[in-house]
Amino acid sequence: MAESRFSVKVIPTLRKDLLLASLKRGERLDGRGLHDYRSIKLQYNIVSKAEGSALAQLGSTKVVAGLKTVLSAPFPDAPDQGVLIVNAELTPLASPLFEPGPPGEEDIELARIVDRGIRSAPAIDFGKLSIMPGSKVWGLFIDIYPLDYDGNLVDAAGLAAMAALLSGKIPKAVVEDNKVVVLEEKENVPVLNKVVFVTIAKVGEYLLVDPSLEEELLADARITFSFTERGEICAIQKMGAGSFSVKEILEAQELAEKASKHLFQVLSQIV
Amino acid sequence: MSRKAQAVKLLDEQGRRVDGRLPDEMRPLKIEVGKLKNADGSAYVELGNNKVIAAVYGPREVVPRHEALPDRALLRCRYSMLPFSVAERKSPQPTRREIEISKVVREALAPAIFLEEYPRTAIDVYIHVIEADGGTRTASIIAAATALADAGVAMRDLVAAVAIGKIGEVLVVDINGLEDQYGDGDMPIAMMPQLGEVTLLQADGVFKPEEIKRALEMASKHIRYIHSVQVRALKETYAKVEEGEVVG
Numbered sequence: 001m002a003e004s005r006f007s008v009k010v011i012p013t014l015r016k017d018l019l020l021a022s023l024k025r026g027e028r029l030d031g032r033g034l035h036d037y038r039s040i041k042l043q044y045n046i047v048s049k050a051e052g053s054a055l056a057q058l059g060s061t062k063v064v065a066g067l068k069t070v071l072s073a074p075f076p077d078a079p080d081q082g083v084l085i086v087n088a089e090l091t092p093l094a095s096p097l098f099e100p101g102p103p104g105e106e107d108i109e110l111a112r113i114v115d116r117g118i119r120s121a122p123a124i125d126f127g128k129l130s131i132m133p134g135s136k137v138w139g140l141f142i143d144i145y146p147l148d149y150d151g152n153l154v155d156a157a158g159l160a161a162m163a164a165l166l167s168g169k170i171p172k173a174v175v176e177d178n179k180v181v182v183l184e185e186k187e188n189v190p191v192l193n194k195v196v197f198v199t200i201a202k203v204g205e206y207l208l209v210d211p212s213l214e215e216e217l218l219a220d221a222r223i224t225f226s227f228t229e230r231g232e233i234c235a236i237q238k239m240g241a242g243s244f245s246v247k248e249i250l251e252a253q254e255l256a257e258k259a260s261k262h263l264f265q266v267l268s269q270i271v
Numbered sequence: 272m273s274r275k276a277q278a279v280k281l282l283d284e285q286g287r288r289v290d291g292r293l294p295d296e297m298r299p300l301k302i303e304v305g306k307l308k309n310a311d312g313s314a315y316v317e318l319g320n321n322k323v324i325a326a327v328y329g330p331r332e333v334v335p336r337h338e339a340l341p342d343r344a345l346l347r348c349r350y351s352m353l354p355f356s357v358a359e360r361k362s363p364q365p366t367r368r369e370i371e372i373s374k375v376v377r378e379a380l381a382p383a384i385f386l387e388e389y390p391r392t393a394i395d396v397y398i399h400v401i402e403a404d405g406g407t408r409t410a411s412i413i414a415a416a417t418a419l420a421d422a423g424v425a426m427r428d429l430v431a432a433v434a435i436g437k438i439g440e441v442l443v444v445d446i447n448g449l450e451d452q453y454g455d456g457d458m459p460i461a462m463m464p465q466l467g468e469v470t471l472l473q474a475d476g477v478f479k480p481e482e483i484k485r486a487l488e489m490a491s492k493h494i495r496y497i498h499s500v501q502v503r504a505l506k507e508t509y510a511k512v513e514e515g516e517v518v519g
Contacts, residue, residue, distance in 0.1 A: 105373065109371050231480060233474065234475070234478075236474035237472075238378070238469065241378055242382055245468055246491070257480065
C-alpha cells in the first residue's frame with residue numbers, strides 16, 4: 001500500500017535532464033527512436049515438464065512464463081468454462097529492486113494486467129476446457145517469473161504468457177463411466193485470439209514505447225494497452241504517480257496500436 | 272450483443288438500463304464531509320447502493336521511520352471491502368484485487384497532491400467499502416480526494432472518477448454491480464476535473480479504438496458534475512464552521 005520501490009529508487013535529476021535533452025533530439029539514451037522496441041527475442045518450449053513455456057527478452061529484460069494444467073472444479077457461475085489463474089513473482093534474483101517475501105503490489109498488478117488481457121480478448125476458448133460440466137474442467141495456470149529486470153515487464157510477461165499458450169500442449173481428457181480419464185495424447189491449447197501488451201511511458205512531454213528501466217524510473221507515468229490482432233483494446237492500465245492529458249492518452253493509444261503489429265509479428269513465428 | 276449480456280437483459284427496448292437509467296445517466300451521488308472525529312479529514316460517499324467512507328491521517332510522522340522520503344511525503348492508501356459489503360461474506364484479509372486497487376487509487380490521488388510540500392511525512396488514506404454495488408473504486412476515489420481536501424492537504428485539484436461500461440455496442444456511464452458482472456466492458460476513469468488530467472485509467476472487456484475517445488469524453492462530462500458535488504459538500508461543511516456550528 002506504500003509507494004512502490006520503483007519510485008523510491010533514487011536517480012539523479014541530472015539523468016532526467018540528460019534524457020530530456022536527448023529526447024528533444026529525437027533519440028533515446030540507448031540510441032533508439034522514441035517509438036522503437038528494443039530487440040525482441042522469443043524462445044518457446046524451453047521447459048519440457050511444463051505444458052507450455054516461453055522466454056521473452058526485450059533488450060536485457062528477460063521473463064520466463066510457464067503453463068501448467070490442473071484438473072479443477074469450475075466456478076459455480078461458469079460450470080462449463082475452464083479456469084485461468086495468472087501469477088507473477090518479482091523475485092530478488094531478477095533485480096536489486098525486488099525484495100524477498102510475499103507478493104507485493106507490483107507482482108499482483110503485473111499478473112492481473114496479463115490476466116485481464118488474456119481473459120477479456122478472450123485469448124482462450126474456455127468452453128473447450130470443460131471436461132465434465134459442473135464438476136471437472138482444465139485449470140490453466142500461467143506463472144510468470146522475471147529473470148532480469150531492465151524495464152517494461154508487462155510487455156515481456158505478456159509475450160511470454162501468450163507464447164506459452166500458443167506453443168502449449170495440454171493432455172486430452174475424456175469421460176468414461178462418469179470418471180475423468182486423462183490420456184497420454186496431447187492437444188493444442190484452444191487459443192481463440194492472440195493478445196499483446198504495449199507499454200508507453202511519459203517522460204516530460206514525450207511518449208516512449210517500451211521504456212527501459214532508467215526511463216521507467218524517470219517517467220511521470222506509464223500506460224499499458226492490450227490489443228487483439230483485430231486492433232481492439234482488451235485491457236488498459238495506467239501506472240505511476242503522474243497523469244496524462246486526454247490528448248496524450250489518445251496519442252499513446254495510437255502509438256501502442258502501431259507497435260502492437262511488431263509484437264504480433266514476433267508471435268507469428270510460433271506454429 | 273454478447274452471450275453474457277443476453278443472459279441478463281441489461282438494456283430494454285426503450286434503451287433503459289436494469290435500474291431504469293439511460294446510458295448517459297449516473298446513479299444518485301451523495302457526499303458528506305468531516306463525519307469522523309479522529310481522522311484529519313474524512314468523507315462519506317453514497318453512489319447508488321455503494322456506501323464508502325474515507326479517512327485521511329496526516330501529514331504525520333512516518334512509521335516505520337526508514338520509509339520516510341527526504342524530498343516529499345509518503346502517500347499510503349489502503350482500500351478494504353468490509354466482509355459484509357458483498358453478497359457472500361468476504362474474508363477480511365486483503366485480496367489480490369484489493370491490493371491492486373489500493374495501488375491504482377493511490378496513483379490516482381498522488382498527482383493531485385503537493386507531496387513535495389511535506390517532506391519526511393506520511394499521508395495515509397484509509398478507505399472502507401461498507402456496501403458494494405459496482406464502481407467501488409471510483410466511489411473510493413471520490414471519497415478519498417474529498418477527505419484529503421477536508422484534511423487541509425495542499426492540492427492542485429480534486430480528483431473525481433466514474434466508470435464507463437459497455438453493454439453490447441452501447442457505452443453506458445457509472446455501471447452498477449449487475450452491469451459489471453454481465454456487461455461487455457468496464458473502464459474506470461479518474462481525472463483532475465479542472466486540469467483535465469487523467470490520473471487513473473483501467474479497462475477490461477473489448478473496446479474498439481474509437482470507443483476509448485468516446486468513453487473519455489463521456490467520463491469528462493460526468494467528472495465535472497461529480498466535482499461540483501464534491502465542492503458543494505466541502506463548502507457546506509465549512510459554511511457551518513463559519514456559523515459557529517461544531518462539525519464532526
